[in-house]
Amino acid sequence: MIKNYLPKKALKLISEGAILVDVRCEAENKFVGRVPGSILIPWLDEPEWEVDEDEFIKTFSRFDIDKDAEIILICRSGYRSDDAGKCLVKNGFTNIAHVVSGFEGDLDEEDQRGNVNGWRHDGMPWIQC
Numbered sequence: 750m751i752k753n754y755l756p757k758k759a760l761k762l763i764s765e766g767a768i769l770v771d772v773r774c775e776a777e778n779k780f781v782g783r784v785p786g787s788i789l790i791p792w793l794d795e796p797e798w799e800v801d802e803d804e805f806i807k808t809f810s811r812f813d814i815d816k817d818a819e820i821i822l823i824c825r826s827g828y829r830s831d832d833a834g835k836c837l838v839k840n841g842f843t844n845i846a847h848v849v850s851g852f853e854g855d856l857d858e859e860d861q862r863g864n865v866n867g868w869r870h871d872g873m874p875w876i877q878c
Contacts (some may be wrong), residue, residue, distance in 0.1 A: 751834040754847035756871040759821050759848050767819040770809075772833045773852065777825060781853065782875045784823065784868065788812055792824065792833045802836050809837070819844045823868065826851040 754762070763769050764788035769784055772792040783789070785873050793800045794836050814820065820842060822830035852875075854867025863870055 751831060751838065753849040754821060754846050755850065756848055756868045756873045759823070759846070759868075760873050762819060762821060762846075767821050767846075769821050769823060770815060771852075772822050772824045775877045777852075779878050781817050781825075782869065782877045784852070785874055785876050787823070791875075792829045800832070805836060806840050807834065816842045817844055820846070822847040824851050826862070826867070827854060 759767075759769070763786070769787040771778060771783060771787045771789045773781075773789075774791050774794040775789065776795070776861050778789050790805065790812070792805060818836065822837075822845070824830040824833075824847075827847060827849045828851075830851065834845045834847050848868060850866040850868070850871075852868045853862035854870050855865045856862060857864040869875055
């Protein structure tokens with residue numbers, strides 16, 4: 750089971766030792782911004798833009814993260830992080846959560862992100878690379 754956290758709860762747990770993994774693509778991480786100290790492991794990325802669960806797990810394993818460690822995933826709006834979390838659970842990770850509103854949050858009435866909710870909207874720390 751994947752736990753759902755809002756940004757403030759996720760930040761609190763990260764400050765207590767949880768590991769934050771950003772599953773957005775490299776371009777999002779570079780041009781939109783990132784959470785300081787997060788680990789970037791894209792769920793999908795260019796040039797294929799297709800999910801390869803085996804490759805994701807292979808890349809994830811390079812970071813030597815204990816399968817029982819508290820891992821919090823973040824993406825743009827919460828969908829990719831949920832899918833990546835399910836993949837981790839399927840591969841034996843036991844303590845997975847994700848930021849339900851993501852880094853940029855949900856779309857507003859004008860189809861723009863960052864105005865409703867999300868990591869940046871909620872005032873959590875982030876940097877522009």
